[in-house]
Amino acid sequence: MYSRVFIFVLCIQMCLFYKIREKKRVCVIGAGIAGLSSARYLKEEGIDFVVFEATKYIGGTWRYDPRVGTDENGLPLHTSMYKHLHTNLPKPTMELRGFPLPDGIPSFPSWKIYYDYLKDYAKHFDIEKYIQFRHNVTLVRREQNVWKVTHEHVITGEVFEENYDYVIVGNGHFSTPNMPNIRGEKLFKGTIIHSHDYRVPDVYKDRRVLVVGAGPSGMDxxxxxxxxxxxxLHSHHSKVNFRTPFPPHYVRKPDVKEFNETGVIFVDGTYEEIDDVIYCTGFQYDxxxxxxxxxLDIDPHSVVPLYKYMVxxxxxxxxxxxxxxxxxxxVALDAQARYATALIKGNFTLPSEAEMMDEWQRRADAIRSKGLRMSHIHTLAEKEDEYYAELSEQSGIERVPPVMFKIRAMDIEAKLENLYTYRHYVYKVIDDNTFVRTLEKEQINDTLVI
Structure with a gap:
């Protein structure tokens, strides 16, 4: 008969064995906002993880680099920052949970201020020690019920492969340009770049410039x-009613039909001579x-099928x-990082694959029924606040306050009113549902209690 001591020791050993087996290991790809947020919450929950970052920097696309093309290690430059960029959303909607932006900075901070904020965030939550810098992830595959992650040290060329239970992909999708294919482009003797490579306006002094696209980067x-x-010349087909008083030398044009050596013909038959082209035509999922x-089914315009826009x-x-x-x-990234952490920790259980697919299929069918492209599968728009409520209800994470969506809605109206002045407004959160908007120079208040 076994002694009590032996049985006790055996029980301890078995407990340790199962604890080791149950310990979850997580791979986070990218040290931008998504990766930093994930690292913070995984660390707070005591989950074993590592962050792989191909560069020697944190911050992802928020780090300005005057170079274009490739970096010092031959990797494509990830950043799309330009010298004069300021955020296009106000401070409250740019803050990561529990870590406010500094007082006294502009309502729409510059890239430099925001990049410093991200560095302070990483320092405050002691994240950098979990990041393996200059490690470029080259392959993620599923094999024998684990994730096999291959990564390469960009300096030494040494290749590593490790097993993980979970993978969080957080390297963003603002680095692979979506280039249009316009007839005659190769004939054009001027310069053509994508907004990804735009850095400073000085090179366009006294030149005839064509900007293509009317998204946020196109307008800015x-x-x-x-x-x-x-x-x-601004070529686009947007139906948005911008009421901005544009300068006299700013001319709205329709879509480009074709290039020749010195200019472009537009779909309305008009012709303009130009020197330079900047495509502000978005980015591809890559x-x-x-x-x-x-x-996953990945094409340049969509990644499917995803449950809750991410799983x-x-x-x-x-x-x-x-x-x-x-x-x-x-705000969405922070909420998604918290949801992912709660999932990994086991705070809630996902529905079955069939149930998740059914929910996704309903969204896809609704998009197709409206004649829209599948790229709209990633759009939140007016459903943004509802989305945050769903994440909280399912996972138990703290809810994103409805005031965030309300601020974004008013900011959209301010942009429609005047693209030159919308950054003059200051937004101050009063509570989860209320904010005050102040016109910076005139101190005019609009208090919203909804």
């Missing part, structure tokens, strides 16, 4: 270049390290953060 870069260009075993339905131990559009992206 267009006005930035117009400050010094001889003329600014995750070359995810192989077919991941179970890989076919392999739910993989979460892709930050794919939502038309939302307070920083």
């Amino acid at each position: 870069i267009g006005l930035d270049v117009a400050e010094c260009s001889k003329s600014l 995750y070359p390290f995810l192989d077919k075993t991941c179970g 890989n339905i076919r392999q739910p131990s993989m979460v892709i953060l930050g794919l939502v559009v038309r939302a307070c992206l920083v």
